[in-house]
Amino acid sequence: MSKKITIEPVTRVEGHGKVTIHLDENNNVDYTRLHIVEFRGFERFLQGRPYWEAPVLVQRLCGICPVSHHLAAAKALDVIVGAGTGDGLTPTGEKMRRLMHYGQIFQSHSLHFFHLASPDLLFGVDADPAIRNIIGVALQHKDLAVQGVMMRKFGQEIIRATAGKKIHGTGAIPGGINKHLSRAEKESFINGADPLNIDKMVEWSQEALVFFKDYYVKNKSFIDNFAAFPSSHMSLVRKDGAMDLYHGVLRAVDADGNKILDDVDYQDYENYIEEEVRPWTYMKFPYLKHLGAKQGWYRVGPLARLNTCDFIPTPLAQAELEEFRTLNNGKPNPHCLHYHYARLIEILHAAEVMRDLLHDPDLLEGERVVKGQKTHRGVGVIEAPRGTLFHHYEINDHDQVTLANLIVSTTNNNEPMNRSVNQVAHSWMDGHPEITEPMMNAVEIAIRAYDPCLSCATHALGQMPLEISLYDAKENLIDIKRT
Numbered sequence: 052m053s054k055k056i057t058i059e060p061v062t063r064v065e066g067h068g069k070v071t072i073h074l075d076e077n078n079n080v081d082y083t084r085l086h087i088v089e090f091r092g093f094e095r096f097l098q099g100r101p102y103w104e105a106p107v108l109v110q111r112l113c114g115i116c117p118v119s120h121h122l123a124a125a126k127a128l129d130v131i132v133g134a135g136t137g138d139g140l141t142p143t144g145e146k147m148r149r150l151m152h153y154g155q156i157f158q159s160h161s162l163h164f165f166h167l168a169s170p171d172l173l174f175g176v177d178a179d180p181a182i183r184n185i186i187g188v189a190l191q192h193k194d195l196a197v198q199g200v201m202m203r204k205f206g207q208e209i210i211r212a213t214a215g216k217k218i219h220g221t222g223a224i225p226g227g228i229n230k231h232l233s234r235a236e237k238e239s240f241i242n243g244a245d246p247l248n249i250d251k252m253v254e255w256s257q258e259a260l261v262f263f264k265d266y267y268v269k270n271k272s273f274i275d276n277f278a279a280f281p282s283s284h285m286s287l288v289r290k291d292g293a294m295d296l297y298h299g300v301l302r303a304v305d306a307d308g309n310k311i312l313d314d315v316d317y318q319d320y321e322n323y324i325e326e327e328v329r330p331w332t333y334m335k336f337p338y339l340k341h342l343g344a345k346q347g348w349y350r351v352g353p354l355a356r357l358n359t360c361d362f363i364p365t366p367l368a369q370a371e372l373e374e375f376r377t378l379n380n381g382k383p384n385p386h387c388l389h390y391h392y393a394r395l396i397e398i399l400h401a402a403e404v405m406r407d408l409l410h411d412p413d414l415l416e417g418e419r420v421v422k423g424q425k426t427h428r429g430v431g432v433i434e435a436p437r438g439t440l441f442h443h444y445e446i447n448d449h450d451q452v453t454l455a456n457l458i459v460s461t462t463n464n465n466e467p468m469n470r471s472v473n474q475v476a477h478s479w480m481d482g483h484p485e486i487t488e489p490m491m492n493a494v495e496i497a498i499r500a501y502d503p504c505l506s507c508a509t510h511a512l513g514q515m516p517l518e519i520s521l522y523d524a525k526e527n528l529i530d531i532k533r534t
Contacts, residue, residue, distance in 0.1 A: 080477045102131060109121070168499060172391075443456040
């Protein structure tokens with residue numbers, strides 16, 4: 052006999068997810084699945100459009116990370132118009148794009164940590180859902196809530212100044228950019244009234260790390276044992292091995308830190324990455340071809356980036372990286388909830404990068420666009436807040452898109468998210484054939500650590516809750532709950 056319980060409000064998951072948990076005859080978890088059940092076919096309706104429309108069109112995939120799609124598409128089209136890859140633009144073009152991108156990293160990470168993740172850290176897995184949300188944070192931890200709002204606002208203002216709008220801007224065009232930063236905008240970001248200036252953002256980024264590290268000391272056992280498992284990791288790195296969230300070469304390391312993808316040109320990504328299709332979800336499962344689907348899956352995002360890079364090229368974030376790496380004796384960090392720690396280090400890094408860029412005179416003047424010999428294929432890869440993002444376009448002689456292939460960050464994390472759900476289900480449900488609210492939230496905490504954008508991953512549309520279904524050993528539905 053099945054029953055259905057609806058829990059409001061809609062929880063902190065961006066995208067439509069459904070989890071099914073299958074029990075054996077002893078009421079222990081047999082297997083679990085994270086299903087993504089919406090599909091819209093975004094790659095298909097890009098076909099036939101003029102190529103220069105792509106950087107604007109693809110932003111409609113998402114209202115949270117449009118800048119990432121905007122820039123990844125623009126980078127692919129840089130190749131098509133003959134401007135080269137990410138380091139082939141004019142100094143003004145590249146630096147304006149970088150400022151836009153690091154503003155996006157800063158605002159998106161701030162949104163996720165302060166608004167979506169902090170309620171679980173502050174109130175606990177089994178806290179009352181009525182307070183385990185951003186409203187509860189605002190009521191009981193006002194300073195932290197205000198800090199999160201203002202940090203996100205600063206990042207959005209950076210995006211507005213560089214892209215023209217906070218959401219769905221037009222600042223990046225094939226071969227460069229279409230605007231400079233004004234002197235008034237530069238002055239406001241550097242010397243604006245507290246707290247909206249870059250020095251305050253650096254200070255608050257450091258304070259957020261102090262907050263998390265204090266929480267970690269007090270809750271080490273919970274964080275280190277929650278959905279922790281060894282995996283490979285992949286990201287872009289600069290050619291010298293430094294963290295670079297805008298451009299670089301593809302690197303992947305295994306659970307011991309050995310390189311399994313050795314700084315390859317992402318224009319050739321198809322030689323290294325394949326996507327597996329499974330019948331129970333619209334989201335694909337990428338893997339490294341030479342290792343195969345069973346062994347070649349990997350993680351992306353903040354945790355992966357800290358595990359793959361050799362160093363971070365800003366001093367404050369580099370010091371934090373050195374401390375972070377002591378937690379697993381220098382080996383890649385396998386702990387799911389350490390995504391939050393890594394995300395905060397990237398917030399600090401983004402603030403440092405923005406501070407340096409805002410003092411660069413190239414933002415105010417200089418050539419904005421480069422063009423050369425047109426080609427018919429281009430690939431753009433960027434480190435979006437959620438991880439490595441691929442945009443691949445091909446065009447015909449009439450400048451129409453004939454192929455569009457997107458591998459988004461959340462898709463790259465599909466297999467590890469499924470494994471995280473499975474571990475949580477075993478921990479919370481073995482021998483207890485009933486879905487409880489804390490168990491549902493534990494599943495969501497595992498998924499939420501990856502900061503998934505399920506809309507991007509399947510190009511979906513609409514209001515999207517998480518649904519968990521429970522099946523007995525005979526595949527009978529015995530419980531279902533929706534957040």
